Amino acid sequence: MAGRRCLLGMLLLLAALGTARAAPLDSTLHLVTGNDFAPFTGEELPQGGLLTEMVRRAFGEVGLHYEIRFMPWRRGYDGVLAGKFLGTFPYVRTRDREMEMLFSDPLLEARQLVYLSTHSSMAFRGPEDFRGRTVCAPVGHALPPELAELAASGALTRESPADLPACVRMVASGRVDAFVIDEFTGQSAIAKAMAGDGIRIAPLPYARAGQHLVLSRATPEAAAILAAFNAGLKKLKDGGAMEEILRRHLSAAP
Incomplete structure (x- = not known):
């Protein structure tokens, strides 16, 4: 117990200083992300995707290093x-996720578009x-809050296939009316599925949404680890590395 309290204090101090000298208590645990979310994450993408590289480098800025594994989102x-x-x-x-998870500062903010x-x-x-x-909306993906409420009340029907490419095909074939996702992932998914002829984009964006790293509220050191991560993320942004990461990955996207 004394060791855990010492570690928590160390992490908070390291976050404040913007650097780290030791790995956190749960260094044996891994971070996890999923596939079919280009250009942000995917095993087949360079560096595992834009946000995978961003997360790894933000932790690295404060001396913390984790293995990142890919598996189904849910x-x-x-x-x-x-x-x-x-x-x-x-x-x-989302409201439900905030009850279970702590959120980092935004990795990236992007427009959510309606694909019809x-x-x-x-x-x-x-x-x-x-x-x-x-x-x-695939398994593991959340609907925007307003649409989640409509689905819960039975006012709209949600289809939840295993992955995003299945959603693209379902919309392109007319089996469902629409899906909502950020502009970069939507563009990549449509290009990969070669389904552009079956999909149109609504002129009005749905909203802007931030993408975050999340840790369970049940993890005792979660707040301290996120504080250190946020410090590393700020160093990436302030030092100009963030712009280089974005430019490199987005220029390679469809």
Whole structure:
């Protein structure tokens, strides 16, 4: 117990100083992320994707080093809650997630766009336009809060296939009306599925959303680790490395 208290104090001090000299208590645990989320994460992407490189380098800025594993999104998230993994990324804030997880500062903020089927008459001016429609969000992906409420009340139907490419195909074929995701991932997913002819983008963006690293609230040192991570993330941004990472990965995206 004394060792844990000492470690927590050390992590908080290191976060304040912006540097680290020792690994945290859970250095034997790994971070976890998922596939089919280009250009942000994916085993097949350079450096594991834009946000994978960003997370690894932000921790490295404060001397902390973790292995990053790839697995299905739901399994990774549940593994963090169960204490099998230290943290996972990237996740947007939702009310349910905030009850279970602590969130880092935003890794990146991006526009969420509404991708509509060319076979559907649906137009998008606001969340109420989803009423009576069918929306696709893969297992482990959250709907925007307004759409989650509509789905919970039965006012819209949610389809949840195993991955994002399946959502793209379902929308392109007209099986569902739409999916909502950030502009970079949407563009990459459509290009990969070669489904551009079956999908149109609503002129009005849905919202802007931040992508975060999350750690379980049940992890005693989670707040201290996130404080250290945020310090490393700030060093990346202030030193100009963040711009280089973004430019390199986004220029290679479809």
